[in-house]
Amino acid sequence: LCFASVKLASQLRSETLRPDTFKGRPLCMDQFKSLFSTARIPNKADKDSILVYEKSNHLAVLCRGSIYYFQVLWPDGNV
Numbered sequence: 001l002c003f004a005s006v007k008l009a010s011q012l013r014s015e016t017l018r019p020d021t022f023k024g025r026p027l028c029m030d031q032f033k034s035l036f037s038t039a040r041i042p043n044k045a046d047k048d049s050i051l052v053y054e055k056s057n058h059l060a061v062l063c064r065g066s067i068y069y070f071q072v073l074w075p076d077g078n079v
Contacts, residue, residue: 002061005036012029014077033052038050058072059072
C-alpha cells in the first residue's frame with residue numbers, strides 16, 4: 001500500500017498520471033495534488049489552513065505510538 005501510494009505521488013508530481021474519464025471526457029485532476037505532502041494547520045481564532053509542501057520526499061508511519069520517518073522519493077521525484 002505504501003509503495004503504491006508513493007508511486008501515485010511520483011506520477012502526480014511528474015504529471016504522467018492519466019486523467020480519470022467520465023463518458024469519454026477527462027476529469028479535472030487538480031485536487032489530487034492535495035493528497036500528498038499536505039498538512040492541516042489548526043487555528044483556534046479562524047478556520048484551519050492547508051499547506052502543501054511540494055518538495056516533500058518522505059513518508060511518516062505511526063505504529064503503536066511510535067513515528068517512523070524515512071525518505072521514499074529521490075530528489076528528482078522518482079521512486
